[in-house]
Amino acid sequence: MLRRWLLAAGVACTLALAGLVLSYFLWTRLDSAPVMPCAQDDERRIQAENAMHCAAGLLGDAAQELDLTPAHLFQFPFRYMCVARHGEDAADLRARLGVDWGCAPAWEREVLANDAFLTLLAVTDEGEVVPVRLNRTSFDVAGEIPERVAPGVLLVLRKRPGSDQVLLRVP
Structure with a gap:
């Protein structure tokens, strides 16, 4: 019984950590403003x-x-x-x-x-x-x-x- 609780807690922690990493990746990589036309590297x-x-x-x-x-x-x-x-x-x-x-x-x-x-x-x-x-x-x-x-x-x-x-x- 204790083993099942520990396994469930480990899976929950792993999913939470994966969610945080994915959220960080999306937050830093996505830009909500449209791309500026004709002036990308000026x-x-x-x-x-x-x-x-x-x-x-x-x-x-x-x-x-x-x-x-x-x-x-x-x-x-x-x-x-x-x-x-x-x-x-x-x-x-x-x-x-x-x-x-x-x-x-x-x-x-x-x-x-x-x-x-x-x-x-x-x-x-x-x-x-x-x-x-x-x-x-x-x-x-x-x-x-x-x-x-x-x-x-x-x-x-x-x-x-x-x-x-x-x-x-x-x-």
Whole structure:
């Protein structure tokens, strides 16, 4: 009788441990956000995302606002930056960018159709578009942003009162 109890306890412990290992594996391997189209390994995009997160990290109790320019975020030569709006279609996006961006339909379908994301797009001198997808739980736009923002235009980052969300605006 004792042997059966010990065997049952051993099997239960083994199953529990296997469940924990499987849960850990699935938790660390699965990503709930859709894959970003057309920008899988772009170093400039990753650098701009990191710069945005670092700038947001500087905000806190001591610094209520942070003034910077798009050139601080996109640290490479570019003509202007655009902020893509949720629900914008590929034709409007191409018109605002001023270039025939081949990824516009995929970006519309995968990113702009999802209200969970904010998109910053930098257009280089060569007509290349560098997209930065930011999660809206962390970043959003406050007020009106011009259609095109030059590299030297002042941007203001400010935390939303009572939240960790960072608001981006042009004064």
